[in-house]
Amino acid sequence: MKIRSYQTGDQDALIALWDECGLLRPWNDPYLDIERKLGVQPELFLVGVNGDQKIIASAMAGFDGHRGWVNYLAVAPDKRRLSLGRQLMNEAERLLIERGCPKLNLQVRTGNLEVLEFYRKLGYVQDDVVSLGKRLIQDQQ
Template identity: 85%
Template sequence: MKIRPFQTADRNAVIRLWDECGLLRPWNDPDRDIERKLGVQPELFLVGIDAEQNVIATAMVGFDGHRGWVNYLAVAADKRRLSLGRQLMNEAERLLTARGCPKLNLQVRTGNLDVLEFYRKLGYVQDDVISLGKRLIHDRAPE
């Protein structure tokens, strides 16, 4: 897998991958999420491509000056267990460390035990915090 920044031509393949991986939610518009990311640190929106230039993995990385974050980590189902997620996370950590980022945070949906185990194997531990959120811009009408 080659890792490179997102390119405009990747959009449909990225959204398809996110959908296949179960990352999309009715209240988030993936096109808007992509546009927002392209406005802030677009070089940290990573895609993994195979030899045929197909998008097979993604990671949306960011650094706010205090903490790094990773969202939309996705690997195509037929490419799992090949360490592609590990490669993306290693690259995210490398890019964040180069920016002086002292800590990387991420969120995993409750009950997603396989993903929790994946991150534990990479050295991530559960912080003693409660994640809170407040929608400021509604991409789609609440259901």
């Protein structure tokens, strides 16, 4: 897998990957998520492509000056267990460290035990915090 930054022509294939991986939610418009990310640290919007340049993985990283974040980590279901997710996370971590990021935070949906185990194997531990959120802009009516 080759890892590169997102390119404009990637949009439809990337959203199809996210859909295939079960990452889409009705309250988040993926087109708007991509548009927003392209306005903030687009170089941290990573895609993994195979030899045919087909998108098989993604990670949307960011650094707010205090913590790093990764969203939309996805690996095509037929490409899992090949260390592609690990490769993407390693690249995201490397890019965040370059920017002076001291800690990377993740949010994993409750009950997603397979993903929690994936991150545990990468050295992530559960913090003793409660994640809170407040929608400021409604993507869907």
